[in-house]
Amino acid sequence: MDSLDLCLPKALSKLNLLEQYKLNTLVHKWRDVVGDVIADHTKIVSIKPPDMVISADNSMWMQELQMQKRRIIELLTSITIKR
Numbered sequence: 001m002d003s004l005d006l007c008l009p010k011a012l013s014k015l016n017l018l019e020q021y022k023l024n025t026l027v028h029k030w031r032d033v034v035g036d037v038i039a040d041h042t043k044i045v046s047i048k049p050p051d052m053v054i055s056a057d058n059s060m061w062m063q064e065l066q067m068q069k070r071r072i073i074e075l076l077t078s079i080t081i082k083r
Helices: 004-014 017-032 059-067 069-082
Strands: 044-049 051-056
Touching: 004 017, 017 044, 017 069, 051 059, 059 069
Parallel strands: none
Antiparallel strands: 044 051
């Protein structure tokens, strides 16, 4: 018997909901990816692959995101590939 981690993506794929599930997973994992401090000052506004719109409290936090962009993209990519 498959675990829920294996069954859920299969079922969602059959219903054409897998991509939306992956995108929602990114939103929910945002704090894990960027950390508590950055997550307190930023949020994902929308995701329309391959683009993601992120809101920041001010330009300082947007600059912080820009400096960590490569790391954030790598982590977000690893999350979506696992699903």
